[in-house]
Amino acid sequence: MRVRKGDPGAGFAEFVGQRSGALFRTAYALTGDVHVAEDLVQEALERACRHWRKVAAADSPEAYVRRVLVNLANDRWRRRSRRGERTGLAGVPEPVEPRDGFGQAELRAELIGALMGLPMGMRSVVVLHYLHDMGTEQVAEILGISASAVRSQLARGLAKLRESLRTDRAPGAPIGGVR
Known part of the structure; x- marks a missing residue:
């Protein structure tokens, strides 16, 4: 997305x-x-809007805004940690009865719960790599860390996720108890 001449907000x-x-x-x-x-997205988009010419001129405006978003989430997590607030699953709704019969709501809640158990940096790496299918180099660029740090955080994050999702489940049983 490139900025059209004469319209500073074009494309936003x-x-x-x-x-x-x-x-x-x-x-x-x-x-x-x-x-x-929702608040983080709104704030990230507000910041992008204020500097849209610069953002739109970047190679990837989405990567730029996503980095702002991740930084805002990290800042929020640090503030809450310093104040001693619980940084876990305050707003995740209780699982609801799935309409599709496959337990997707339970699966999603369980996975988000496991993600919340990871430190924020590790969580950011896992989310960007798996949710957005980004490569090691892309994640490293967005987070401002080395590719080897991404690989390390990813390996450790996956190990922690596997361990936390393994509890209360028979060997080989799928996440959420869905078959």
């Missing part, structure tokens, strides 16, 4: 329409709270 509304859903999914996976995720 289109960008929001096309990418706000993906940005929300990232924010929700990072925070586990629908309302906080």
Whole structure:
């Protein structure tokens, strides 16, 4: 998306329409709270709007805004940690009876719960790599860390997720008890 001459905000509304859903999914996976995720997306988009010419001129406006979003989530997590607040699953709704018969609501709640158990940096790496199918180099660029740090955080994060999702489940049973 490039800026059209003469219109500093050209393309911003289109960008929001096309990418706000993906940005929300990232924010929700990072925070586990629908309302906080909405606030983070709104703040990230507000910052992008104020500097839209610069953002639109970047190679990937979405990567730029996603980095702002991840930084905002990290800042929020650090503030809450310093104040001694619980940084876990405050706003994740209780699982509801699935309409599709496959237990997707339970699966989603369990996975978000396991993600909330990871440290924020590790969680960011896992979310960007798996939710957004980004490669090691892309994740490293967005988070401002080395590719080897991404690989390390990813391996350790997956090990922790496997361990937390393994509890109360028979060997080989799928997550959420769904067959």
